[in-house]
Amino acid sequence: MMMSSLLSVLSTHDIEVAETLIGVIRFLLIFVAARTLAEILVRLSLPTIVGELLAGVLIGASGLHLLLPPSAHASLNEGFINVISSLASIPAEAVPDLYFETFPSLQAVATLGLYALLFLTGLESELEELVAVGAQAFTVAMAGVILPFAFGTFGLMFLFQVDLIPAIFAGASMTATSIGITASVFGELGYLKTREGQIVIGAAVLDDILGIVILAVVVALATGGALEIAPIVKLVLAATVFVIAAIALSRTAAPGFDWLLDRLKAPGAVVVASFVILVLSCFVATAIGLEAALGAFAAGLILSSSKNNHAIQQSVLPLVSLFATIFFVLVGAGMDLSVINPLDPSSRSALIVAGFLLVVAILGKIASGWSFVIDKPTNRLVVGLGMMPRGEVGLIFLGLGTSAGLLTPSLEAAILLMVIGTTFLAPVLLRLVLKDKKPGGGNSIPDEVAADPVGLI
Amino acid sequence: MMMSSLLSVLSTHDIEVAETLIGVIRFLLIFVAARTLAEILVRLSLPTIVGELLAGVLIGASGLHLLLPPSAHASLNEGFINVISSLASIPAEAVPDLYFETFPSLQAVATLGLYALLFLTGLESELEELVAVGAQAFTVAMAGVILPFAFGTFGLMFLFQVDLIPAIFAGASMTATSIGITASVFGELGYLKTREGQIVIGAAVLDDILGIVILAVVVALATGGALEIAPIVKLVLAATVFVIAAIALSRTAAPGFDWLLDRLKAPGAVVVASFVILVLSCFVATAIGLEAALGAFAAGLILSSSKNNHAIQQSVLPLVSLFATIFFVLVGAGMDLSVINPLDPSSRSALIVAGFLLVVAILGKIASGWSFVIDKPTNRLVVGLGMMPRGEVGLIFLGLGTSAGLLTPSLEAAILLMVIGTTFLAPVLLRLVLKDKKPGGGNSIPDEVAADPVGLI
Numbered sequence: 001m002m003m004s005s006l007l008s009v010l011s012t013h014d015i016e017v018a019e020t021l022i023g024v025i026r027f028l029l030i031f032v033a034a035r036t037l038a039e040i041l042v043r044l045s046l047p048t049i050v051g052e053l054l055a056g057v058l059i060g061a062s063g064l065h066l067l068l069p070p071s072a073h074a075s076l077n078e079g080f081i082n083v084i085s086s087l088a089s090i091p092a093e094a095v096p097d098l099y100f101e102t103f104p105s106l107q108a109v110a111t112l113g114l115y116a117l118l119f120l121t122g123l124e125s126e127l128e129e130l131v132a133v134g135a136q137a138f139t140v141a142m143a144g145v146i147l148p149f150a151f152g153t154f155g156l157m158f159l160f161q162v163d164l165i166p167a168i169f170a171g172a173s174m175t176a177t178s179i180g181i182t183a184s185v186f187g188e189l190g191y192l193k194t195r196e197g198q199i200v201i202g203a204a205v206l207d208d209i210l211g212i213v214i215l216a217v218v219v220a221l222a223t224g225g226a227l228e229i230a231p232i233v234k235l236v237l238a239a240t241v242f243v244i245a246a247i248a249l250s251r252t253a254a255p256g257f258d259w260l261l262d263r264l265k266a267p268g269a270v271v272v273a274s275f276v277i278l279v280l281s282c283f284v285a286t287a288i289g290l291e292a293a294l295g296a297f298a299a300g301l302i303l304s305s306s307k308n309n310h311a312i313q314q315s316v317l318p319l320v321s322l323f324a325t326i327f328f329v330l331v332g333a334g335m336d337l338s339v340i341n342p343l344d345p346s347s348r349s350a351l352i353v354a355g356f357l358l359v360v361a362i363l364g365k366i367a368s369g370w371s372f373v374i375d376k377p378t379n380r381l382v383v384g385l386g387m388m389p390r391g392e393v394g395l396i397f398l399g400l401g402t403s404a405g406l407l408t409p410s411l412e413a414a415i416l417l418m419v420i421g422t423t424f425l426a427p428v429l430l431r432l433v434l435k436d437k438k439p440g441g442g443n444s445i446p447d448e449v450a451a452d453p454v455g456l457i
Numbered sequence: 458m459m460m461s462s463l464l465s466v467l468s469t470h471d472i473e474v475a476e477t478l479i480g481v482i483r484f485l486l487i488f489v490a491a492r493t494l495a496e497i498l499v500r501l502s503l504p505t506i507v508g509e510l511l512a513g514v515l516i517g518a519s520g521l522h523l524l525l526p527p528s529a530h531a532s533l534n535e536g537f538i539n540v541i542s543s544l545a546s547i548p549a550e551a552v553p554d555l556y557f558e559t560f561p562s563l564q565a566v567a568t569l570g571l572y573a574l575l576f577l578t579g580l581e582s583e584l585e586e587l588v589a590v591g592a593q594a595f596t597v598a599m600a601g602v603i604l605p606f607a608f609g610t611f612g613l614m615f616l617f618q619v620d621l622i623p624a625i626f627a628g629a630s631m632t633a634t635s636i637g638i639t640a641s642v643f644g645e646l647g648y649l650k651t652r653e654g655q656i657v658i659g660a661a662v663l664d665d666i667l668g669i670v671i672l673a674v675v676v677a678l679a680t681g682g683a684l685e686i687a688p689i690v691k692l693v694l695a696a697t698v699f700v701i702a703a704i705a706l707s708r709t710a711a712p713g714f715d716w717l718l719d720r721l722k723a724p725g726a727v728v729v730a731s732f733v734i735l736v737l738s739c740f741v742a743t744a745i746g747l748e749a750a751l752g753a754f755a756a757g758l759i760l761s762s763s764k765n766n767h768a769i770q771q772s773v774l775p776l777v778s779l780f781a782t783i784f785f786v787l788v789g790a791g792m793d794l795s796v797i798n799p800l801d802p803s804s805r806s807a808l809i810v811a812g813f814l815l816v817v818a819i820l821g822k823i824a825s826g827w828s829f830v831i832d833k834p835t836n837r838l839v840v841g842l843g844m845m846p847r848g849e850v851g852l853i854f855l856g857l858g859t860s861a862g863l864l865t866p867s868l869e870a871a872i873l874l875m876v877i878g879t880t881f882l883a884p885v886l887l888r889l890v891l892k893d894k895k896p897g898g899g900n901s902i903p904d905e906v907a908a909d910p911v912g913l914i
Binding site for chain 1: 474477478480481482484485488489492495496498499500505508544559561562563564565566569645721722723724725726728729730732733736737739740743744746749771772773774775776777778779782
């Protein structure tokens, strides 16, 4: 509090009221929109995550401008501004500033939700099965990275005369599967613990690692710096060591965790101790140059063999239900669909390039489902479709390329459409393919998990 | 993302890494410190909240400077800066800026925790009992506001020759009971559902309302403006209508909530629907000029008669265990005890004034326990001690007075010591008074709640 007179104290109080109002209205909008659409989609037998993304689109940058990430560079809804301004007695001009200033807090809560979801995914993983399908997951990840990257980059260069660097950016934006969206879809369909589910989750984790390496390489290329091998080797090494360490720890550290838990007497021990492991793992991952999200998944893996696994899941579920919803609504809210209006002639070339990228992005990942050798019955189409959603990872590439001024507006729009298309189509197609099929392939799912895979009660 | 070159993109990546590291290390510090102390205090039969406040003092502005609210105006721990700087490869000078820039996100999560705790307190309230003790709660609230205010203000003026306005500020800072701390202590001791617990919670809620009114009056006085009666009457009216409406709604709205819940099919319905009611109630409270915290408690009251009460409690508990802990650690971290070093001669006069305020603050609230008429056996000392903690509400008054330049350093220190003293002493004294006593007084507590009042499992 750095104020020099009581007048500014008074206005500080008004500002705090306005900030509180903005915060609660944003929560209200997110949950009412997301749940309304989720209820409709559940009745159409579609995963609720599609509803959450759609809710974001409806109230976000492409829709009502009520939920507007600062990166969207659009104007806030006038009605929203007027409501806040009149309720909190502050001038209307001050509302957008407060809105965007407080947005990082919402994003922080959403990130907590994403990490909680990845932690839960790790917890629900059948580690034996994940290790057993390691070779298949590796092949799927490699094929799912190489095919879209190669066809995307060369296709743009030779079919659409795009320059090398932007073509590489667009190609790279198609490589990484969004593990959050994939885990959510498989979880909700009750397919997380099947062989297909485990291959996809394993491959998506490897994709994340490959994505970090590709990002380093592409940025090095684009800045014209010498392409140094040493940092790349270091990254790959760090990632490999991290994943192997997590798998090894799940056999030795989980009993130690249980031992500690038995000795803790203060209430809330299970959820707090799990959170400490989660945060610790995120710290180690970030400190050695990997994504914190990878750390969250690894923490879940480590605790997956704890005898308190069920209690941990129960305590994480409310966090996932609340905050992962915010994350996915924010992903939808950040998408600006106005650039791909087919009635606008200037966006038609973008639509053609977008169509090309979308086809490459879909076929490249679907093809990865046929890239591996396995002697057990496995639904390869489910694996390929599971690898499809790009989500936030594709958006990060788009953001980097745009902010560096490397992409033409038409290529930007095309990449955005590719991300949106793969994100929305994957759950819908998966649902169509899996319609009326019970999870199979040698793995069984406990009834209580099948009844309520990612939700609570 | 507003960057003009890939170089700034690169450094943006480094900044993101630094921000993630700062965020996860803060979580780690908070939870490791809070849980270590909580485990020690549980073994001494003291409430864990004392451990959480102490943990904040240890790592906060009075201790290691690792958890440092921007309002503390102190320098961040050098070791912390060096660790972040070396791990994220950003210059050491940039670390404090990033630290303080990202602090509001932590505070937002802490606020969510406080609201979740108040919501849970409302849920656990026995509404019949709360209404039954309404008259007693009202008397306790009035006495607990008037006694410390009158004795504090006039005592400072006549014993210490303090001017009228600063004396009124100091007096006002002693009026409002911290409902968060009080609810947490009573919950942990298993005393939330006793007659004493309900009187204290009811009185603390009324105190919150009176606190808002007093704040408006004091600020109006201090700015020299005419003391208008209309806004004050409006506030009192709004508060009264709000509380009565919440009590009325709990009889009519809870069945409607249950009806809706039966029809919702998407997973996670219980926790999300409860959160929507919570947020909606906070919105209404804020919109009519009341504290959002009051809205959170009212939402709990409204849903307390829902047949899903137990399921709602189970889904809220993890949020409370994680995020309310952060809130209380932050309260402790914001306290700067260096101003009251008894070895420093300049702080001795502050200590004498502080001692006076502390005695008035303690006796004033304890006396309120004898202010009501009741025909059932009631432990009046428990009621008085329960009203003692001032916590964050006292700190708000302190912040307003300091920022307006109304208080001398010695009076500032004295108010701070009063807040710290009442906050720490209340749980300790309550534990001493209740030692070996089972909750009684006509109310019984369900075993599962008594075994785990605020924690989880």
